[in-house]
Amino acid sequence: MKYKSQKVAYWFFALCMLLFSLQIVYGFIMGFARIGMDGLHDFIPFNTARAVHTNLLVVWLLTGFMGAAYYIIPEESQRELVNVKLAYVQLISLAVVGVVAIVGYHFNYWEGRKFLEIPRELDFLVVINVLLFLGLILATLFTGKRKTTTALVLSMGLLFAALLYLPGMIWFDSQVTDSFFRWWVVHLWVEGVWELIMGGILSYLLIKLTGVDREVIEKWLYVIVGLTFLSGILGTGHHYYYIGVNKIWLIVGGIFSALEPLAFLAMALFAMYMYRKGEKSHPNKIALFWTIGASIVSFIGAGLLGFAHTLPQTNIYTHGTLVTAMHGHYAFWGAYAMIVLAIISYVMPNVTGRKLYNNARGHFAFWCANIGMLGMTVAFGVAGVAQVYMERKMKMEFMEVQNEISIHFVVLLLCATLFATGIILYIIEFLGYGKPTDEALVAAESID
C-alpha cells in the first residue's frame, strides 16, 4: 500500500464478502426448492430467492470492482484519493440501497425483469451513487501524476457500465422492446464493459505479480479489450434470435458471438504468457492462483461454454433452458468472481501489513471453490441437455421433465456444498487479516 486512502478498498471488500455469503444462502434455497424441499415457499418463494440470488451477484461484483478501483487508481495515478470521506459515504449509501432492494424483494417491491429487478425509484439512487463513485475515481485519475493504460481501461469500463445502466430504466409497453433494451444493460455489461474492468484488474495484477514490463502488458491489454468490443457489441445479437425481432440478428449475432471466445482465449494466453515471461517471484502465490485461474476459467466458462450454445441452430433448442444456467454460472465465476477474489487476495496483505498468504487454508479454499463450481456447472449442463432433449424433442411436459432431472440437482447441491466450503475458508482467511492499518504503508514496501 502506497497511499493511506487505499484502505477504503478494504471496507468494499468486506461488504463483498457479506453479500457473497448471502448470495450462496439464497442459491441453496433455490437448489432445495428444485428437489421438492420448498419449506420456505410461503416466506421466500422461488422468484424472490432468484431475484435476491442474481441481484446479490451483480451488487457484490460491482462492490468488488469499486473496491478494486479505490485501491488501484490512487496507486496508478500516484496520488491520494481526492476525498476519502465521500468514498465512505458512497459505500454506506450503496449498502443501504442494496439492503432496501433485497428486503423489498421479499415484499413484492421489485420489477420482474431478469437481473434488473431493482425498482425504478431505487434505480435513481443507484445512479446518484455510481455518479459519486465515478466522480471520485475520475477526479483522482485526472489530477494524478500519471495516467496509465491500466487505469484508463479500468475507469472506462466503470464509466461505460454506469452509462449502460440507463437504457434499462426506460419503460416500454412492448415486452419485446423491453427485452431488447434490457440486453443493452445485461449483455453489454457482462460481455462488454465488465471485460474492460476485468482486463484492467488483470493487467494491474500481472504487472504487480509477474514483474513483466508495463508497456508490454498494456499493449496486449488494448488488443484484448479491442477483441472484446469487436465481438461483444454485435454479439448482443445472440439474445435477439428468438425474442421477436428481425432475422438479421440470426446472422449478425451468430457470426459475432461465435468470435466472442477469442477475447477470453487471448486473455488466458496473455496471463499464462506473462506468468511464464515474468522474472519476479512474488511471495503472494495465492493471489497468483486466483489471477491465472480467473483467466483460464473465464475462457472455459464464458468462451467455450458460451460458444457451445451461441449459434442460432443450437440456440433454437437451448434458449430458455438450464443450458443457459450452466454457462452463466461458470462464466460469472471465472470472469468476474475469481478476478474480484484475486484482487482481494492481493490487496489484503498490503493494506493490513500481515503476510498471511502462505498457508494451506487459502489454497484449500481455492481448490474447494473451483472444484465445487465445476461440479455445479456439470450438473447444470447434464440437467440442461436432458431437459432440451425430453422437452423439445420428445415433447414431454415441463414438470414431467423437471421431475426426471431433479436428481441432477441433488448432485448440484453436493457440489454447491463443496463450493460453499471453499468460500467459507476464503472468508476465514479474509477475517484473519484483520483491519487495515497505516503501518502497512511501510510494511507494503517489501511486498510491492
Next chain:
Amino acid sequence: MLSKSQARTFFLGGTVVTFLAFIGLTVYSLQPNNDQTNHDKIDAKVVRGKELWESNNCMGCHTILGEGGYYAPELTKVIDRRGENYVKAVLQSPVPWAPRGRKMVVYKMNDKDTEALIAYLKWIGNINLNGFDQVVSPLAKDKIKN
C-alpha cells in the same frame, strides 16, 4: 511487431465501427415495417398485463420468449396450449397451484387483472419468433400443425 499505439488504434477503431453498426442495426430492426410483434395490437389491457407480469416477477419462475427462471413452465404459447379458462383458474386459485408438487405463489387475481394478463399472454403468443415458437412448446406446435 505490433506497437502500443497500433494496439490502441485497433481497440478504438474496432469499438467505434462495431458500435455504429450496432446502432444502425438497432434502428433498422425497430422500424415499423420490420415489426414481428403486432405492435399495433398493444392496447391498454396488454399494457396492464405487462405491468402485472413485472410487478409479480412472474419471470422469476416462468420463462417467456425463452427468458426467465427455468423453474416453472414456458408461457409464450400458454394460451394455445392450455386455453384461457385454465390460465384463469391458475391465476385466481385461492390455494397454491402445485402441478406435480411444485408450488406457485397464490395470487387470487380479480377478474379485471386476470383478463389483462390473459390479453398480454395472447399478444405474446402471436409474436413471430423466427421459428422458436414452433420449438418452445411442442404441444402448441401440434395444434398449429392440425
